[in-house]
Amino acid sequence: MSKVRGAVVIDTEACKGCNLCVVACPTDVLKLHEHVNLKGYNPAYPANHDAxxxxxxxxxxxxxxxxxxxxxxxxxxx
Amino acid sequence: MTTSVLTPEEIIKKGKVVFKKTKLINDVPLSYCPGCGHGVAHRILMEVVEEMGIWEDTIGVAPVGCSVLAYDFMNIDMQQAAHGRAPAVATGIKRVYPEKYVFTYQGDGDLAAIGTAETIHACNRGENIVIIFINNGIYGMTGGQMAPTTLEGMRSSTSPYGRMVQTMGYPIKITEMVAMLPGVAYATRQAVHEAKYVRKAKNAIKKAFENQRDKKGTSIIEIVSNCNSGWKLSPVEANKWLDENMLDYFPLGDIKK
Known part of the structure; x- marks a missing residue:
């Protein structure tokens, strides 16, 4: 069985933590990080990257x- | 199931890039609030310019409003116009350089309020330009005042009890207004708050630039967008509010094609 796999690279310093990607992701890969970036936003990160x-x-x-x-x-x- | 053991690093190494930021957006932080639709609108506009290979021949006109700094973000030739006068400036540029692609990028306070006359007359003359109209129903940059496009009953800093149509009139549907003018070749309303709408909006922008290439007349693309700061909602809530309220009064789809 072949399965398509993906990976994302996120520019965490450009991220403003708006949460839109987290809500939009159909396989619940993304989450907001508990730590902030240099701008003070909680950036998105791939918490469940395997999905x-x-x-x-x-x-x-x-x-x-x-x-x-x-x-x-x-x-x-x- | 040998593939399931691939780590993300291996996928990045072996796989192909399916999405990458376009080179026509500069690597500077966008000045917009978190979750603002301007970023997506900038991106799809520049992606169309890149895919058509016309970045050398494209001149943009930036408005007054939140997107006044669009010339910093878009890596093409840009001119900044006085408040509402972007269609007039674009008219001048297009007449001097008729072979160039000229677009304006305007908000609703710019295009539908102070720039109503310029917009209507540029459309009426059938100027061969593309007008990108971002409608978020509010004056975003100046602190969320009521705009002509503010919905009935919608609260803003200058209509704290909601817009009352008896004294403040009805929200203006500028795209429908200019669609009836014979100079307008293409009038459409799109949105960018969900992936499916983003794809449609990009196709609409592409069609507008193709119309300009074929010298068909004015193309106006209204993009219904959010203003989570002005609406006092979180980005996710603002998009939900947009979906439930804005799209009833501003239905999506082609108005004239």
Whole structure:
């Protein structure tokens, strides 16, 4: 069984902790960090990274363009 | 299930990039409040410019309002106009450089209040420009005063008991107003608070730039957006409020195409 996997890299200093990506993520990957960044916001981080599918919905709703999204599609085995 | 043991680092190494910030947005912190729709609108606009390969030939006109600093964020040629006069400035730029792509980026206080005359007459002349109109129903930058687009009963700092239509009039639907003008080729209303709407809004912006390329006339894209600071709500609550209230009075979709 092939499963599409994804990963996100978040620019935590650009993040303003608006929580929109956390709510939008369909697989509940993201959470807000308990510690603040240099601006004083709680940035988003991938708490449950294994569930990420690389659907990039987080990146589409992020107003501060913090996300880089990677996706890995395994080769289909015969 | 060998794939499930891949760590995120391995996925980043082996996988391909499916989303990356466009190079046409500068690496400076955006001056907008957390959760503001301006950031998404900036991004999809610049993504369209990048995908069409027209960044050399695109000139933007920034408004007065929260997005007055748009020229700092968008990595293309920009001009900043006096309050509400962006369509007039864009008219001048387009007539001097008819081969360039010219767009204005305006808020509702700018386009629908002080700039009503400029907007209507630029549309009536059928100027071959793209107008991006961000409607959040409030004057965001100056502290949440009532705008012409403020909904009936909606509270703002200058209508603390809610907008009363007997004394303050009805919220203005400027996109419908200009859609009836023959010079307007494309009038649409979009939103950016959810991923599905973001995709549609980007397609609408692309269509508008294609109209400009084909010299069809004015294209106006209204983007219903939030103002969580002005509405005194959290970003998530503001988007929910937008979905439940704003979209009833400002329905999404193409008004003229």
């Amino acid at each position: 990420c599918t690389g659907c990039k919905i987080c990146a589409l709703v992020c107003p501060d363009m913090c996300f880089t999204v990677y996706q890995y599609k395994p080769e289909k085995s015969a």
